[in-house]
Amino acid sequence: xxxxxxxxxxxxxxxxxxxxxxxxxxxxxxxxxxxxxxxxxxxxxxxxxxxxxxxxxxxxxxxxxxxxxxxxxxxxxxxxxxxxxxxxxxxxxxxxxxxxxxxxxxxxxxxxxxxxxxxxxxxxxxxxxxxxxxxxxxxxxxxxxxxxxxxxxxxxxxxxxxxxxxxxxxxxxxxxxxxxxxxxxxxxxxxxxxxxxxxxxxxxxxxxxxxxxxxxxxxxxxxxxxxxxxxxxxxxxxxxxxxxxxxxxxxxxxxxxxxxxxx
Amino acid sequence: xxxxxxxxxxxxxxxxxxxxxxxxxxxxxxxxxxxxxxxxxxxxxxxxxxxxxxxxxxxxxxxxxxxxxxxxxxxxxxxxxxxxxxxxxxxxxxxxxxxxxxxxxxxxxxxxxxxxxxxxxxxxxxxxxxxxxxxxxxxxxxxxxxxxxxxxxxxxxxxxxxxxxxxxxxxxxxxxxxxxxxxxxxxxxxxxxxxxxxxxxxxxxxxxxxxxxxxxxxxxxxxxxxxxxxxxxxxxxxxxxxxxxxxxxxxxxxxxxxxxxxxxxxxxxxxxxxxxxxxxxxxxxxxxxxxxxxxxxxxxxxxxxxxxxxxxxxxxxxxxxxxxxxxxxxxxxxxxxxxxxxxxxx
Numbered sequence: 001x002x003x004x005x006x007x008x009x010x011x012x013x014x015x016x017x018x019x020x021x022x023x024x025x026x027x028x029x030x031x032x033x034x035x036x037x038x039x040x041x042x043x044x045x046x047x048x049x050x051x052x053x054x055x056x057x058x059x060x061x062x063x064x065x066x067x068x069x070x071x072x073x074x075x076x077x078x079x080x081x082x083x084x085x086x087x088x089x090x091x092x093x094x095x096x097x098x099x100x101x102x103x104x105x106x107x108x109x110x111x112x113x114x115x116x117x118x119x120x121x122x123x124x125x126x127x128x129x130x131x132x133x134x135x136x137x138x139x140x141x142x143x144x145x146x147x148x149x150x151x152x153x154x155x156x157x158x159x160x161x162x163x164x165x166x167x168x169x170x171x172x173x174x175x176x177x178x179x180x181x182x183x184x185x186x187x188x189x190x191x192x193x194x195x196x197x198x199x200x201x202x203x204x205x206x207x208x209x210x211x212x213x214x215x216x217x218x219x220x221x222x223x224x225x226x227x228x229x230x231x232x233x234x235x236x237x238x239x240x241x242x243x244x245x246x247x248x249x250x251x252x253x254x255x256x257x258x259x260x261x262x263x
Numbered sequence: 264x265x266x267x268x269x270x271x272x273x274x275x276x277x278x279x280x281x282x283x284x285x286x287x288x289x290x291x292x293x294x295x296x297x298x299x300x301x302x303x304x305x306x307x308x309x310x311x312x313x314x315x316x317x318x319x320x321x322x323x324x325x326x327x328x329x330x331x332x333x334x335x336x337x338x339x340x341x342x343x344x345x346x347x348x349x350x351x352x353x354x355x356x357x358x359x360x361x362x363x364x365x366x367x368x369x370x371x372x373x374x375x376x377x378x379x380x381x382x383x384x385x386x387x388x389x390x391x392x393x394x395x396x397x398x399x400x401x402x403x404x405x406x407x408x409x410x411x412x413x414x415x416x417x418x419x420x421x422x423x424x425x426x427x428x429x430x431x432x433x434x435x436x437x438x439x440x441x442x443x444x445x446x447x448x449x450x451x452x453x454x455x456x457x458x459x460x461x462x463x464x465x466x467x468x469x470x471x472x473x474x475x476x477x478x479x480x481x482x483x484x485x486x487x488x489x490x491x492x493x494x495x496x497x498x499x500x501x502x503x504x505x506x507x508x509x510x511x512x513x514x515x516x517x518x519x520x521x522x523x524x525x526x527x528x529x530x531x532x533x534x535x536x537x538x539x540x541x542x543x544x545x546x547x548x549x550x551x552x553x554x555x556x557x558x559x560x561x562x563x564x565x566x567x568x569x570x571x572x573x574x575x576x577x578x579x580x581x582x583x584x585x586x587x588x589x590x591x592x593x594x595x596x597x598x599x600x601x602x603x604x605x606x607x608x609x
Binding site for chain 2: 051219
């Protein structure tokens with residue numbers, strides 16, 4: 001766990017309401033694994049009070065890590081205005097990341113909206129010769145270009161809710177089509193996105209016996225397991241009633257989550 | 264962290280950081296000051312007494328914000344703190360409330376964790392040995408469903424080496440029975456206090472709720488019952504509504520408000536309680552830096568607890584300890600105890 005001020009190298013708008021920020025920290029860049037997150041204090045004042053959690057979406061070179069975020073409230077709005085050279089207090093890398101797929105498995109990476117952040121990091125690590133990537137967005141303006149993601153090698157299957165790009169519908173349609181028409185494959189699914197999408201991915205993989213890891217999002221205060229604020233209900237077969245997204249996750253096997261309790 | 268040269272210097276820089284750029288002359292002055300300061304620094308006595316409990320400095324963690332002491336390690340060495348007040352423990356493990364459990368508010372946050380904890384037995388087996396090993400002064404915050412159960416938890420801690428004190432939580436707003444229901448009634452507060460004292464061989468501190476008409480009457484009740492000290496205050500009750508869905512943002516509806524938003528309220532309650540009782544008072548509520556901590560000490564608190572600030576800045580407690588040292592040096596105060604309760608009121 002590193003607690004330091006990291007310099008903003010760039011902070012660019014890459015899609016509608018969506019920003020890519022590069023932060024300089026050799027220690028965090030070295031330790032980061034796909035699925036890890038950082039807690040960022042967006043301003044030195046007391047309002048907003050709490051740090052914001054962000055998945056690490058890429059590591060470049062020796063001392064740069066990237067986060068991809070969408071303006072959803074006061075904190076991310078302040079963050080979107082951070083200029084080059086500004087120093088932000090960063091705590092990380094935190095959490096439990098993705099477990100890598102077995103060699104015989106075909107990794108299928110499924111992203112929804114800005115939930116593509118940890119999926120990008122995983123995709124870079126896995127390589128396009130191995131993994132398939134499908135991403136859903138609400139509309140074409142929200143699509144993050146694959147050049148920006150550092151995923152030029154990938155054929156990314158796109159779905160949009162309004163049909164302005166790719167498949168008209170949800171990314172889960174693409175996933176369902178793929179697994180049902182490639183039954184000889186041994187797939188392993190990795191997903192991050194809005195809760196309704198993850199619920200669908202969980203149901204779809206569970207009914208077909210496909211292993212699936214999801215990266216969950218939650219409000220957090222501490223990020224290290226101290227406050228127990230980021231509880232998520234565990235499936236009844238689990239030994240504990242609640243997991244804490246910050247320390248037990250943010251990546252979980254989807255079968256360990258009580259999806260019916262997630263709003 | 265430690266009182267090494269580098270650390271001390273960085274504190275001075277930090278304090279002057281508003282005027283950011285140093286000229287050469289300024290640097291020389293600063294360096295001269297730094298040499299003098301470093302000599303004096305080791306002589307400044309930050310020790311405080313809370314009844315029979317002697318602490319190396321007046322800065323503790325507040326229960327529920329620092330886990331069981333290990334969560335922020337190695338950023339914070341719990342052995343450097345005045346004391347670590349661990350997450351509220353009950354006899355049996357508690358799973359806590361359904362999510363959402365937290366929501367941010369202006370300069371504060373609401374929580375309704377519901378006293379999720381691993382229970383007394385696992386704490387003693389899995390968490391305490393590490394804290395002992397770190398030479399941490401451990402105060403265990405306890406909670407019970409009934410007056411009798413408070414006694415049972417206290418009895419479970421009796422004779423356990425490595426625990427320096429008990430903090431009795433009669434002020435948690437997020438549980439159905441016990442908690443605040445006990446702490447808002449002076450008579451019940453007294454009964455809980457007596458029950459814990461009867462079953463304990465350690466100093467007993469009672470943590471008071473601000474959600475009462477007159478906190479002084481509850482404070483006096485705890486004092487009369489024999490409490491060794493009081494922690495003032497626990498969180499204030501509050502709620503937030505999601506206007507799109509027209510539902511409370513917390514699954515529990517109400518939560519406990521903490522953070523800088525409550526600091527002036529907390530400070531006044533501490534001031535009131537200090538005037539009303541003769542036992543030591545520990546002040547808490549929205550303390551994020553040493554200046555905040557100083558207000559509570561000047562008002563008469565013998566120590567402070569740092570809670571929500573740990574989430575903003577994991578090293579908040581350590582920064583506050585260093586900040587207090589620097590303040591004492593600048594004010595020519597040799598012993599921090601000389602500062603306690605020095606408020607002048609016309």
